[in-house]
Amino acid sequence: MSERDCLQCGESQAAIRASQSARDPIFCGAVDYFGECEWEQERHRFRDWSDKELIEGWKVQPEHVDKYRRIMNGYEIADEHRIEGWRNA
Numbered sequence: 001m002s003e004r005d006c007l008q009c010g011e012s013q014a015a016i017r018a019s020q021s022a023r024d025p026i027f028c029g030a031v032d033y034f035g036e037c038e039w040e041q042e043r044h045r046f047r048d049w050s051d052k053e054l055i056e057g058w059k060v061q062p063e064h065v066d067k068y069r070r071i072m073n074g075y076e077i078a079d080e081h082r083i084e085g086w087r088n089a
């Protein structure tokens with residue numbers, strides 16, 4: 001699966017996810033030289049998945065890709081929207 005970085009803070013999705021499961025989440029924001037918060041967002045934002053990533057990576061049927069542009073993991077994809085044989089892919 002291809003990787004995405006947060007559009008706002010630049011952290012990778014993998015690093016963010018790991019930090020969340022470690023219960024020490026990376027906040028979306030930036031600090032200046034003195035450690036003062038310059039800006040902070042409520043949550044990270046990622047670019048939408050492309051058709052190619054959804055079809056070839058997530059094994060979503062081409063006619064259903066628009067439903068899944070923003071998914072965070074494969075559990076969000078309905079089995080009936082997957083390309084046949086995706087479990088073995």
Ligand SMILES: [Zn+2]
Binds near residue numbers: 027029044
């Ligand atoms: Zn972020």
